[in-house]
Every structure is written in structure tokens, then in C-alpha cells.
Amino acid sequence: MTRSSRRRTMQVLPWSSPACAISGTELMRNAAALIALVLAAACASKPDPAPPVPAAKPIVIGEQRVLRSVTLGDEREINIWLPPGYGQSNKRYPVLYLIDGALAQDFHHIAGLAQYGALSGSFEDLIVVGVETKDRRAELTWRSTDHAEIRDYPTNGEAAAFRKFLVDEVKPLIEANYRTSGEDALMGESLAGLFVAESFLKGPATA
Template identity: 55%
Template sequence: MIALRRLLLALGLVLAIGQPTAALAQSHPVATPIVIGQSYALPSAIMGGMREINVWLPPGYDGRTTRYPVLYVLDGGQAQDFHHISGLAQLGTVNGTTRDVIVIGIASVDRRNELALPTDIAELVARYPTQGHSDQFRRFVAEEVMPFVDGHFRTDGETALMGESLAGLFVVETFLKEPQMFDAYVAVSPSLWWDGGRLAQQAGAHLRDHSNAPRTLILTMGDEGEEAQALMAILTGHLQDHVLPGVTWEFQPRPAESHATIYHGAALDAFRQLYAVPAA
């Protein structure tokens, strides 16, 4: 009897010790990564090194043979704008308000080197000695990034380019100088002040060389001050003066937004416009 009591006591002690262990295990569930896309290190002969390219694919992509339009996002690094712009694509897919689209984030490393056209303004040259190689970055996008995307994913040939601030300046410059690169352009609060506003002032000369191929340009700007507003007025004035029936463009002022707050809402509106679900 004594031996049986000792056995039961020992068994109870083991159970008592085991219960906290089980409770502790339940309070520390195993974490698993949340994967929203894929990141690629793309070797670039043009840029002279590996470049970060991030890809978001619509849900169900792997189970279909469908081809998709592509939105290229500048400043598209994981620590830049890739997540919140791809989130808009995911939202539109889930609630059925926009068409499925592939989002490609092109990370920038030295923004004034890659996104700004060259300037000879001494103050800017001194502050940003590596500035002014947007033409090189445009070649990288056209000759290396876009062929990589078309070669690895089911694209349908419809393309758009989106960027904010200096990336918005790059969007405007690409639209003016290489309009055939993309079907649509979205420039959010573009830094038209760069180089003393020369790009806006010379827009008319570039527009005279445009074909009448169908393209879309969406411009928007927050409360950026008088200089920025004046330069946007110059740019839109040139667009009004050079009527191209194939080109659809609009300027949407957003005076309630600042440079820091404008991008997400403006990008959502651009999604709804560019990728509207066709009426039944």
C-alpha cells in the first residue's frame, strides 16, 4: 500500500510539472513568415552591379495561364514604396474594384544620380556630386528590367510607370523624352523645381516630337508652394498647347495633401483609373 501511494504521488508530481510546460508551449506559437512577393538581385551591366527588383503577382497567378498588365514602381525597394503600392493592387483584386496587375518595384540606390536629369546649377552640383544620370537609369529600365520581367512573367504588353517626388520627375522626363516606353505614366508631386524648372519650361519642345500613339499621363500635386504650382502650370500649359488626340492627360491638384501625405491616396486613384474593371 505504501509503495502504491508513493507511485501515485510521483505520478501526480510529473503531471503537475507537465501542465505548465504545455501551457507555456501554447503561449508561444510558432511564427511563420508572411510572403507577399519575391525579390530578385538583377545583375546590371548598365548600372554596374546587382539591383533589387521586387515582384508582386496577383492571387491565383500560378494556377492560371492569364497574361497581365505591369505597373513599374520607381523607388520600389522593400524599404521604399513597394509594399504600400503592391498593397493597393492586392486590395483592388480582393474587392474586385480593379483589374489584376503585376507590380514591379525597381529599387533606387542614389536617387539624384538615378532619377534626376543633369544640372549645371552650382549649388545642386556641390550638394549632389553624383547627380544627373537619369538617362542611364532609363536605359537600365528599358534594356534590362523590362526584358527580365517579360521573360519571366506572363505579361500582356500593357505597361505603366509610377513615381513620386524625384521619381515623379523621372516619370515626367520619360513621358516627354521617351513616350513610347510605357502606355501610361503617373507622376505624383514631381520635383519640377530640379535644375531650376528647366524640364517643365522645355516641355513644349519635347511634345512637338511626340507621335499620336495612345498614351495616358496622370499628374497630381499636393500643397508644394508657389514655385511648384507655377512650374506645374507651365507643364500643363504646354500639354494644352500641343494637342495630341491620342494622348489622354489630366492634372488633379490635391491642396489638402502635403508632399509627405499625397502618395498613397493619389496612387489608389490612379489604380482605379488605369485598371478599372470593364463594365459587364
């Protein structure tokens, strides 16, 4: 029994042969088509650019002055809220002096209530003046006679100095720079409320 075999041969054509010859123009055309295909794929996969972020700008609700107090021996933050239309009229306004009136204290929400009252007509337009306190136990209390309280709060009892600061320094500052009507009110909560009550009892003109 014989087995026949076939030999397969592979012929390699030289580059110079007519079958392998590619013109320079055709080569450039093919390369350009390949580049265009790659660019199209890249553009198709690139996400849409994010919309520009709107520029931020501050919301202004009032003015701030830093008052160097001779009475207290340091600087205090004084924040002022003016009613709507203040800049468009010559009207004079009553003033609400707010104890604990720093930005980190009660100024924002009391100014907000005043704005609500002005816009809704719930109460008369007024100027809100927030006065910063620092050592509340000292500035808002009268001198205690309780030995335990004196021991725990040795700085207590300086309300008279803080009241002098309000009358002699804060009030003149406001009256010199804003259109005030001469009608004043004093407002505070917690220890500041006690300060308001004491001020009314000791000198109604300051409360």
C-alpha cells in the same frame, strides 16, 4: 516554617525497550508516507506548464530577383507581386513598374494597394515590379545647370542611365519570366515622380 520540595525524575528508556521498539515494516511505511506527502506538496505548488508556442512561418507576398546590371555596374533588388489567380490561369497581365521599389522603399504598400484593388474589383489586375534605387539624386534626375546644386549633389543627372537599365534589363527580365500583356506603366513619388514625367516627355514608350 519548613518548605517541602518534590523531586521530579525523568526516566530514559533504552532503544531496546518494548516502549521504543518500532518494526522495520512500520518504519518503511512511515517513510513512504512522508515521501508521498512531500511529493504531493511539490506537485500542488508547481504551476501548470505554459501552452506550446505555435510555430511561425513567413507570409509571402511576392518574389524577389537580384539583377546584376551592366548599365549601372552593380546589383539591384527587383521585387515582383503577382495578382491572385496568376498561377491558376494563362491570362496575361499589364505591368506596373514601381521606382523606389525595394522592400525597404515603397514595394510593400503599393503591392498592398494592388491586392486591395484586385480583391475589391476597384481596378484591373496587374503585375507590380518594384525596382530598387540607391543614389536617388543621381538616378532620378537630369543634369542640373545650377552651380549650387551641382556642388551639393555632384552625382546628379544620371537619369538616362537608370532609364536605360529599366528598358534594356528590367523589362526584358520581366517579359521573359512572367505573362505580360505588353501594357506597361511607370510609377513613382517625389524624385521618382519627376523621373516618370521626364521619361514621358523624352520617350513615351518608357513611361
